[in-house]
Amino acid sequence: MTPAAASPLTRKLSAFVALSEAELAVLARLxxxxxxxxxxxxxxxxxxxxxxxxxxxxxxxCSYKIQPDGTRQIVDFQVPGDFLGLRSVLLRTxxxxxxxxxxxxxxxxxxxxxxxxxxxxxxxxxxxxWAASRDEAMVVEHLVGIxxxxxxxxxxxxxxxxxxxxxxxxxxxxxxxxxxxxxxxxADALGLSAVHVNRVLxxxxxxxxxxxxxxHVAFHDYSGLAELAGFDPAYLDQTGPLxx
Amino acid sequence: MTPAAASPLTRKLSAFVALSEAELAVLARLxxxxxxxxxxxxxxxxxxxxxxxxxxxxxxxCSYKIQPDGTRQIVDFQVPGDFLGLRSVLLRTxxxxxxxxxxxxxxxxxxxxxxxxxxxxxxxxxxxxWAASRDEAMVVEHLVGIxxxxxxxxxxxxxxxxxxxxxxxxxxxxxxxxxxxxxxxxADALGLSAVHVNRVLxxxxxxxxxxxxxxHVAFHDYSGLAELAGFDPAYLDQTGPLxx
Numbered sequence: 001m002t003p004a005a006a007s008p009l010t011r012k013l014s015a016f017v018a019l020s021e022a023e024l025a026v027l028a029r030l031x032x033x034x035x036x037x038x039x040x041x042x043x044x045x046x047x048x049x050x051x052x053x054x055x056x057x058x059x060x061x062c063s064y065k066i067q068p069d070g071t072r073q074i075v076d077f078q079v080p081g082d083f084l085g086l087r088s089v090l091l092r093t094x095x096x097x098x099x100x101x102x103x104x105x106x107x108x109x110x111x112x113x114x115x116x117x118x119x120x121x122x123x124x125x126x127x128x129x130w131a132a133s134r135d136e137a138m139v140v141e142h143l144v145g146i147x148x149x150x151x152x153x154x155x156x157x158x159x160x161x162x163x164x165x166x167x168x169x170x171x172x173x174x175x176x177x178x179x180x181x182x183x184x185x186x187a188d189a190l191g192l193s194a195v196h197v198n199r200v201l202x203x204x205x206x207x208x209x210x211x212x213x214x215x216h217v218a219f220h221d222y223s224g225l226a227e228l229a230g231f232d233p234a235y236l237d238q239t240g241p242l243x244x
Numbered sequence: 245m246t247p248a249a250a251s252p253l254t255r256k257l258s259a260f261v262a263l264s265e266a267e268l269a270v271l272a273r274l275x276x277x278x279x280x281x282x283x284x285x286x287x288x289x290x291x292x293x294x295x296x297x298x299x300x301x302x303x304x305x306c307s308y309k310i311q312p313d314g315t316r317q318i319v320d321f322q323v324p325g326d327f328l329g330l331r332s333v334l335l336r337t338x339x340x341x342x343x344x345x346x347x348x349x350x351x352x353x354x355x356x357x358x359x360x361x362x363x364x365x366x367x368x369x370x371x372x373x374w375a376a377s378r379d380e381a382m383v384v385e386h387l388v389g390i391x392x393x394x395x396x397x398x399x400x401x402x403x404x405x406x407x408x409x410x411x412x413x414x415x416x417x418x419x420x421x422x423x424x425x426x427x428x429x430x431a432d433a434l435g436l437s438a439v440h441v442n443r444v445l446x447x448x449x450x451x452x453x454x455x456x457x458x459x460h461v462a463f464h465d466y467s468g469l470a471e472l473a474g475f476d477p478a479y480l481d482q483t484g485p486l487x488x
Contacts, residue, residue: 016334047478065384065388067388067392068474069392071392073387073388073392075384075387075388086373086377087377087380087381090260090370090373090374090377090481091374091377091378091381091478091479091481095381095384095385095478095479096384114370115366115367115370118362118366118367118369118370119366119367122359122362122363122366122369123359123362125362125366125369125370125373126334126358126359126362126369128373129330129334129369129372129373129376130334130335132373132376132377132380133330133331133334133335133376134335135380136331136376136379136380136383137331137335137339139380139383139384139387140309140319140339140340140383141339142387143317143319143383143386143387143390144309144311144317144319146387146390148311148313148315148317230312234291234337234339235335235337235339237334237335237337
């Protein structure tokens, strides 16, 4: 087993394509430039050019935009197995910033590395396009959800989506998952105040659906929560490899 | 010059990669299965599986989601040179519907076609990933804009973004562009009522910034409109090929 065979990205891409030995070897090479980043210090800034992309192997990161009025909108969170800044490396200018939420480990990927990997293993290119499409589907889901789902359903949907993403890389289940996010992160992602986040979480707990406390999300009634959220995980496409 | 050399997709991808003869030939093959669709009848439905992707060569399409409460949220519009359903073909289940706004011409692309094209020309795979990243950057921009920009700035940003996209495929300039969208399309995309859309367009016209009438958008004061919208086109990455 190569090192990358056990990496979260490998686990994730395996949901789309049954990877060959040659493809696993190329993935392992993409993990070659290991970097560490400390919590709270931006890995990349909005507007920055000539930036590398990263494959997150341990820890959590948030990507966000600062509005002209100074408020912060969190666009998404990245968990192990996710690319950071894949879009920025291709679009040349980063349209958002990344901040590690905890200390993180990541592999740096330059545009040249990516092109070389694509040239050797086109199925890997397709798998990475799949992962990017999945990221886009999540942003679309957030776009459509904002303002349409009430605060309870929005929170429920968010906790369920994170749970499914983490389950794909072996870090969660329908029982729950460890989660380092604070109520401020939840507030900036969901467009709620921290006080409102607090109240919504208490209501979900009192209804016996889910508890988020001490860095852990515990699902008490998974299907009840999914019903409240209107959560249909088809857009995450985790049902097994399309390409054998 | 191959037929695809003149296609809108070819023009668009050329902003990212200087295409070789071999790459142009593969692109031409991707345009092989020509289809026509009439205005107003969905090309694909939310929840549909085993769907093809399309490369739009003429006409306008909108992609949308129907909410549980029956309202329609338009996620984005597609113009010539854009992929339709690239995400759906990779994610297996379409997370949204497509409706032609006028009669359209499109080339059907099956997953197998795409894989074969990627295997022959990895730089083309990277260019398509670039286009998908650009689509995602637009959705992120809409996500962040919703609720943060007031109605005037939101409309201005929308008209400017469309103008830049159309300019890339030779269908618009800083003078303006032809646009078949109705006030109902604008309302469903921007989260406004049709009456509100009407009022906002009148205000922009009276301020001497832009007129949208009789199927044509005319910019009177491009930089004034860009300033009102806070429009920075860096996320569209149209400044010339990264890969020579």
